[in-house]
Amino acid sequence: MTIATGPQVGVTLYAFTNEWLTRQFDLDGLLGEVAKRGLGPNIEIIGFQSFKEFPDVSDDFASYFKDLIAKHGLNAVSCAINSDRFMKPGQQPIDDADLVEYHKRQIRSAKKMGFKLTRSQFALPAHLLSELAPFCEDIEMPMGVEVHAPMWAGHPAVLEYREVYEKLNSPALGWIPDFGGTARAIPPSLLDAARAIGTPEALIDATKDIWQGAEASYVKAGKLRAFAQDKGYDQAHLQACTLAFFILSNNDPQSWAELVDRTIHIHGKFYGVNDEGVEEAIPYEDILPIFRDGGFTGTIVSEWEGHAYCAVDAFEQVRRHQAMCRRILAGEPVVAA
Amino acid sequence: MLPVERIIGEEGLEATERGARLAMRLPWYRSLPFSVVEVASVKLDGTDVDLTDAVVEFDDHSFPLAEIGEQTNAFWFVRDSAFLLLPQVALQKDESHEVSLLLKISPPYIPGMTRVNPMTATLTVA
Numbered sequence: 001m002t003i004a005t006g007p008q009v010g011v012t013l014y015a016f017t018n019e020w021l022t023r024q025f026d027l028d029g030l031l032g033e034v035a036k037r038g039l040g041p042n043i044e045i046i047g048f049q050s051f052k053e054f055p056d057v058s059d060d061f062a063s064y065f066k067d068l069i070a071k072h073g074l075n076a077v078s079c080a081i082n083s084d085r086f087m088k089p090g091q092q093p094i095d096d097a098d099l100v101e102y103h104k105r106q107i108r109s110a111k112k113m114g115f116k117l118t119r120s121q122f123a124l125p126a127h128l129l130s131e132l133a134p135f136c137e138d139i140e141m142p143m144g145v146e147v148h149a150p151m152w153a154g155h156p157a158v159l160e161y162r163e164v165y166e167k168l169n170s171p172a173l174g175w176i177p178d179f180g181g182t183a184r185a186i187p188p189s190l191l192d193a194a195r196a197i198g199t200p201e202a203l204i205d206a207t208k209d210i211w212q213g214a215e216a217s218y219v220k221a222g223k224l225r226a227f228a229q230d231k232g233y234d235q236a237h238l239q240a241c242t243l244a245f246f247i248l249s250n251n252d253p254q255s256w257a258e259l260v261d262r263t264i265h266i267h268g269k270f271y272g273v274n275d276e277g278v279e280e281a282i283p284y285e286d287i288l289p290i291f292r293d294g295g296f297t298g299t300i301v302s303e304w305e306g307h308a309y310c311a312v313d314a315f316e317q318v319r320r321h322q323a324m325c326r327r328i329l330a331g332e333p334v335v336a337a
Numbered sequence: 338m339l340p341v342e343r344i345i346g347e348e349g350l351e352a353t354e355r356g357a358r359l360a361m362r363l364p365w366y367r368s369l370p371f372s373v374v375e376v377a378s379v380k381l382d383g384t385d386v387d388l389t390d391a392v393v394e395f396d397d398h399s400f401p402l403a404e405i406g407e408q409t410n411a412f413w414f415v416r417d418s419a420f421l422l423l424p425q426v427a428l429q430k431d432e433s434h435e436v437s438l439l440l441k442i443s444p445p446y447i448p449g450m451t452r453v454n455p456m457t458a459t460l461t462v463a
Contacts, residue, residue: 014366017340017341017366018339018340018341020415020416021340021341021343021362021366021415021416022340023347023416046366046367048367048368048369048412048415049366049367049368049415052368052414052416052417054368054412055412082367082445082446083446084370084445084446085445085446086373086443086445086446086447086448087370087372087373087409087445088372088373088406088409089372089373089375089443089451090443094409121446123445123446123447123448216449217447217449217450218448218449218450221449221450235453235455236455239452239453246447246450307339307340307341307366308339308341308366309339310339311339311340
């Protein structure tokens with residue numbers, strides 16, 4: 001048995017969204033490719049991305065999946081579930097009881113498939129955690145809420161969750177940091193992708209200005225929409241820029257220290273690791289030592305999200321990202337190319 | 338066009354005895370309940386198609402497009418096409434038509450976010 005002595009690396013199949021959507025791989029093929037390239041063994045899978053039967057996976061499919069994992073020598077660590085509370089756009093959210101049951105359905109499926117933990121989302125109101133904690137404890141499936149941009153350790157929603165976490169003190173509840181919340185800038189590759197479809201530089205400048213603010217994502221999106229409508233800019237250009245408000249924010253990287261003790265898993269969000277082994281938008285050199293030195297021994301899954309705006313080789317990006325994480329965790333400096 | 342922006346499916350446009358059948362792909366990274374998908378418009382050779390009687394087909398089940406907003410427990414698997422059946426549109430095999438589709442999706446865990454996805458393609462009727 002391997003005894004974890006520090007953070008482990010792994011990958012989420014979400015990084016290969018382009019390859020998945022274009023049907024270049026089926027599930028067996030994609031897991032095989034990850035294994036062949038040595039990007040595992042630890043993996044995360046979004047239930048609603050990779051499993052057609054989600055949220056209610058059959059025994060047969062669960063058995064098939066476990067056989068695939070064994071065949072490829074992988075380790076199914078995390079199943080990302082979704083807190084789909086707003087099922088009818090523009091109407092009231094679904095009932096609390098239905099939302100709790102919706103989570104249980106997904107967690108049961110993840111357990112049956114052999115995953116060790118689940119990822120949830122802040123769309124699950126904090127007052128429902130007390131109903132899910134005993135369930136997660138009983139079936140031994142820790143659930144971590146993803147602290148995703150624009151959230152960060154000091155965000156009101158995180159503070160509200162934190163208060164409940166401390167009150168319940170359940171070993172089955174924790175955090176899953178997503179480093180997109182502490183970016184230093186909008187990824188240059190995202191802005192270049194917007195330019196490539198003809199987005200005017202004035203719209204890009206406005207995006208950068210608005211992104212610096214502390215408002216909610218949809219408020220920033222509304223500001224940019226008003227600006228774009230006033231100037232008569234194209235909807236496609238607006239959408240290319242608006243993406244940044246929903247996936248990245250610029251909070252203090254050191255703030256993760258507040259969450260280390262209850263962190264059960266990590267999304268190593270990234271957009272582009274350059275030839276020198278440095279991520280273009282997120283300061284990994286500042287972030288990873290916080291978790292290493294804080295005693296985190298779970299998995300950091302490489303979560304390349306550049307597929308939201310470009311189509312470079314995701315496998316190569318993940319390889320670079322894992323090498324970068326290992327270098328930083330080992331305390332080694334950047335090596336000039 | 339990014340893979341996530343593709344909304345006219347690989348299976349294209351088909352003439353059936355029940356009407357024209359258009360393949361659609363979901364413009365998101367994960368499966369979504371049909372209730373958060375809006376088929377905002379379909380144009381055939383530049384002319385709006387009346388969607389009053391349109392039907393959505395996915396695997397072995399179907400429902401009227403008018404009731405898509407109620408489909409909270411029917412999930413569109415992101416890797417598969419759903420099909421829009423247009424009973425009022427009669428096409429002939431091997432004809433070529435310009436199809437414009439406009440889909441809107443509102444991810445059910447991101448309040449306030451709606452993505453607008455247009456796509457136009459010239460398709461040969463199968």
